[in-house]
Amino acid sequence: MKHAKRKVVINDTTLRDGEQTAGVAFNAEEKIRIAAALAHAGVPELEMGIPAMGAAEREVMRAIAAENLGARLMAWCRMCDNDLYSALGTGVDLVDLSVAASDQQIAHKLRRDRAWVLEQVDRQVRKALDLGFEVCLGCEDASRADLDFLRQMIAVAEKAGARRIRYADTLGILEPFTVLSQMQTLRAHTDLEIEMHAHDDLGLATANTLAAVMGGATHINTTVNGLGERAGNAALEEAVVGLHQLYGINTGVDIAQLSSLSSLVELASGRAVHCQKSVVGSHVFTHESGIHTDGLLKDFRNYQGLDPVLLGRSHELVLGKHSGTSAVIHAYALLGINLAREDASGVLEQIRDFVTRTKKAPTPAELQQLHLNTLNAEGGLHYEAGN
DSSP: OOOTTOOOEEEEOTTTTGGGSTTOOOOHHHHHHHHHHHHHTTOOEEEEEOGGGOHHHHHHHHHHHHTOOSSEEEEEEESSHHHHHHTTTSOOSEEEEEEEOSHHHHHHTSOOOHHHHHHHHHHHHHHHHHTTOEEEEEEETGGGSOHHHHHHHHHHHHHHTOOEEEEEETTOOOOHHHHHHHHHHHHHHOOSEEEEEEBOTTSOHHHHHHHHHHHTOOEEEEBGGGOSSTTOBOBHHHHHHHHHHHHOOOOSOOGGGHHHHHHHHHHHHTOOOOTTOTTTSTTTTEEOOHHHHHHHHHOGGGGOSSOGGGGTOOOEEOOOTTOOHHHHHHHHHHTTEEEOHHHHHHHHHHHHHHHHHHSSOOOHHHHHHHHHHHHHHHTOOSEEEOO
């Protein structure tokens, strides 16, 4: 299914919700460097902080704005006077005015009622516009909100002059079919931009984000490496590649820069990226299984769903417990040692014993040693040293 003409704008919130990951705190230099890298990669919108946090946060926001990165800048604010006024002078183009949308949070967090929420939406959106900001209405806990009330909130915001609403699955409780249905319903009732903000508590943040786009969302929130509260947010790298691979949608983000972005944020956040993390993990293009490596050696397309070249990477074949003789012969040929197939079987047994004991693939030097061990054990193998 291709939707190449569909426009999707990424609003990356690594610097805001990403930094809300428990224990993560970027310093000023790191925030500026991350903002610059995101903008250089083609991310068009950056939610860069919470001005009400204090003077230090506002100073960093002003420093990012002073870089003239070319990306539109957003500040996250609660729907109150203090937060809105604190955004003045930070250099942002857009404010996300966030307020609870679910009855649970309206009653038990805000200790208010629906009428108060609607009054605040009308008043604060108009005030923000008077102060010179464009406005996104942030509907916190929208995934647990009554859909009719959510439509009322959106209608009030639209009449007051907002340009966008953010549908926040704050607790990460949704699945793609519900997201698709809700987005289609909202899309049919408003001309405002719709932004999806998904959390990954059930491992569905990226899937829900893609479903939102299919349902009519125009904007999506992401974080590099999926940082964020609890289980994190939809990962920038997954959303960009998923839209490209599955729907032919070009977000304008340079896929080749995703790996370096991931490494930058990994270092700044102190949160290691798992080796098998989709798209950017160190092992996601690494193959060991005999059936897979044999197929890859014949034609990469046999076991290639995502071309690593898009990310500036390549397939890597390693030897391990599940390798076959074809992979062994190939690996040793790269070392200049040409093994006969019957002799590769003997070396393979040595390799399987090695990885079971050490829990790692053998290095080139270790492969040479295993080959010598097999030579000594069997009194010689049928091989020819390469030139």
